[in-house]
Amino acid sequence: MPQAQSPTSRQSINLAQKASLIDQRWSPRVVAEMNEYQFKVVRIEGEFIWHSHLETDEAFLVIEGNLRIDFRHGSLYVGPGELYVVPRGVEHRTAAEGEAKLLLIEPRGVLNTGHEGGERTAKNDVWI
Numbered sequence: 001m002p003q004a005q006s007p008t009s010r011q012s013i014n015l016a017q018k019a020s021l022i023d024q025r026w027s028p029r030v031v032a033e034m035n036e037y038q039f040k041v042v043r044i045e046g047e048f049i050w051h052s053h054l055e056t057d058e059a060f061l062v063i064e065g066n067l068r069i070d071f072r073h074g075s076l077y078v079g080p081g082e083l084y085v086v087p088r089g090v091e092h093r094t095a096a097e098g099e100a101k102l103l104l105i106e107p108r109g110v111l112n113t114g115h116e117g118g119e120r121t122a123k124n125d126v127w128i
Protein backbone atom coordinates (compact mmCIF):
# COMPACT_ATOMS: atom_id res chain seq x y z
CA MET A 1 0.00 0.00 0.00
CA PRO A 2 1.20 3.51 -0.71
CA GLN A 3 2.59 5.22 2.33
CA ALA A 4 2.53 8.78 1.14
CA GLN A 5 3.55 11.18 3.81
CA SER A 6 0.76 12.52 5.92
CA PRO A 7 0.08 16.22 5.34
CA THR A 8 1.01 16.79 8.94
CA SER A 9 4.31 14.92 8.76
CA ARG A 10 7.22 17.14 9.71
CA GLN A 11 9.84 14.57 8.85
CA SER A 12 11.88 15.14 5.72
CA ILE A 13 13.24 12.21 3.74
CA ASN A 14 17.01 11.73 3.75
CA LEU A 15 17.75 10.01 0.45
CA ALA A 16 21.24 8.73 1.31
CA GLN A 17 20.01 7.36 4.62
CA LYS A 18 17.07 5.62 2.96
CA ALA A 19 19.35 4.12 0.31
CA SER A 20 21.72 2.83 2.98
CA LEU A 21 18.85 0.79 4.47
CA ILE A 22 18.41 -1.27 1.30
CA ASP A 23 19.88 -4.74 1.78
CA GLN A 24 20.43 -5.63 -1.87
CA ARG A 25 21.56 -3.89 -5.02
CA TRP A 26 19.34 -3.24 -8.05
CA SER A 27 16.24 -3.28 -5.86
CA PRO A 28 14.50 0.09 -6.01
CA ARG A 29 12.56 1.13 -2.91
CA VAL A 30 9.85 3.77 -2.90
CA VAL A 31 10.42 6.70 -0.53
CA ALA A 32 7.66 9.08 -1.65
CA GLU A 33 4.90 9.62 -4.17
CA MET A 34 3.69 12.73 -5.95
CA ASN A 35 0.47 12.38 -7.92
CA GLU A 36 1.07 9.28 -10.05
CA TYR A 37 4.84 9.52 -9.75
CA GLN A 38 7.12 7.63 -7.42
CA PHE A 39 10.50 8.58 -5.99
CA LYS A 40 12.64 5.46 -5.55
CA VAL A 41 16.10 5.02 -4.10
CA VAL A 42 18.36 2.26 -5.33
CA ARG A 43 21.91 1.02 -4.76
CA ILE A 44 23.72 -0.26 -7.81
CA GLU A 45 27.11 -1.71 -8.69
CA GLY A 46 28.23 -3.35 -11.90
CA GLU A 47 26.07 -3.42 -15.02
CA PHE A 48 22.35 -3.80 -15.45
CA ILE A 49 20.66 -5.21 -18.58
CA TRP A 50 19.74 -3.36 -21.75
CA HIS A 51 16.11 -2.28 -21.74
CA SER A 52 13.74 0.52 -22.62
CA HIS A 53 10.51 1.93 -21.24
CA LEU A 54 8.01 2.38 -24.04
CA GLU A 55 5.49 4.48 -22.08
CA THR A 56 7.63 6.84 -20.04
CA ASP A 57 10.77 8.86 -19.60
CA GLU A 58 12.93 7.87 -16.61
CA ALA A 59 14.81 10.33 -14.39
CA PHE A 60 18.04 9.49 -12.55
CA LEU A 61 19.42 11.73 -9.79
CA VAL A 62 22.74 10.61 -8.36
CA ILE A 63 23.00 10.77 -4.57
CA GLU A 64 26.46 9.17 -4.14
CA GLY A 65 28.96 7.60 -6.51
CA ASN A 66 28.99 7.84 -10.27
CA LEU A 67 26.37 6.50 -12.63
CA ARG A 68 27.19 5.50 -16.19
CA ILE A 69 24.34 5.30 -18.62
CA ASP A 70 25.08 3.36 -21.78
CA PHE A 71 23.19 3.97 -24.98
CA ARG A 72 23.63 2.09 -28.21
CA HIS A 73 25.60 5.05 -29.57
CA GLY A 74 27.67 5.99 -26.54
CA SER A 75 27.73 6.51 -22.80
CA LEU A 76 27.49 9.38 -20.35
CA TYR A 77 28.39 9.82 -16.70
CA VAL A 78 26.16 11.35 -14.06
CA GLY A 79 27.84 12.47 -10.83
CA PRO A 80 26.58 13.31 -7.34
CA GLY A 81 23.96 16.04 -7.43
CA GLU A 82 23.46 15.60 -11.18
CA LEU A 83 20.31 14.59 -12.98
CA TYR A 84 19.66 12.90 -16.30
CA VAL A 85 16.37 11.99 -17.94
CA VAL A 86 16.31 9.04 -20.33
CA PRO A 87 13.60 9.65 -22.94
CA ARG A 88 10.88 7.09 -23.39
CA GLY A 89 11.61 4.30 -25.80
CA VAL A 90 15.38 4.85 -25.76
CA GLU A 91 17.33 1.69 -25.03
CA HIS A 92 19.68 2.11 -22.08
CA ARG A 93 21.81 0.24 -19.58
CA THR A 94 22.81 1.64 -16.19
CA ALA A 95 26.16 0.79 -14.62
CA ALA A 96 28.48 1.85 -11.82
CA GLU A 97 32.08 1.02 -10.97
CA GLY A 98 31.93 0.82 -7.22
CA GLU A 99 28.64 1.49 -5.57
CA ALA A 100 26.31 4.29 -6.56
CA LYS A 101 23.16 5.43 -4.80
CA LEU A 102 20.48 6.89 -7.03
CA LEU A 103 17.06 8.44 -6.89
CA LEU A 104 14.70 7.34 -9.68
CA ILE A 105 11.65 9.39 -10.60
CA GLU A 106 9.06 7.65 -12.72
CA PRO A 107 5.36 6.88 -12.83
CA ARG A 108 4.00 4.22 -10.51
CA GLY A 109 4.09 0.76 -12.10
CA VAL A 110 7.28 1.14 -14.12
CA LEU A 111 9.47 -1.96 -13.89
CA ASN A 112 13.23 -1.64 -13.66
CA THR A 113 13.70 -3.94 -16.64
CA GLY A 114 11.12 -2.20 -18.81
CA HIS A 115 9.78 -4.60 -21.41
CA GLU A 116 12.69 -7.02 -21.12
CA GLY A 117 11.53 -8.76 -17.95
CA GLY A 118 13.68 -11.61 -16.69
CA GLU A 119 15.44 -12.51 -13.49
CA ARG A 120 16.65 -8.99 -12.73
CA THR A 121 13.14 -7.57 -12.58
CA ALA A 122 12.64 -6.13 -9.10
CA LYS A 123 9.38 -6.27 -7.17
CA ASN A 124 7.49 -3.01 -7.52
CA ASP A 125 5.94 -0.78 -4.87
CA VAL A 126 8.24 -1.82 -2.05
CA TRP A 127 8.62 1.09 0.38
CA ILE A 128 11.49 1.80 2.67
Ligand code: NI
Binding pocket: 051, 052, 053, 058, 092, 112, 114
Ligand atom coordinates in the same frame (compact mmCIF):
# COMPACT_ATOMS: atom_id res chain seq x y z
NI1 NI B 1 15.34 1.99 -17.26
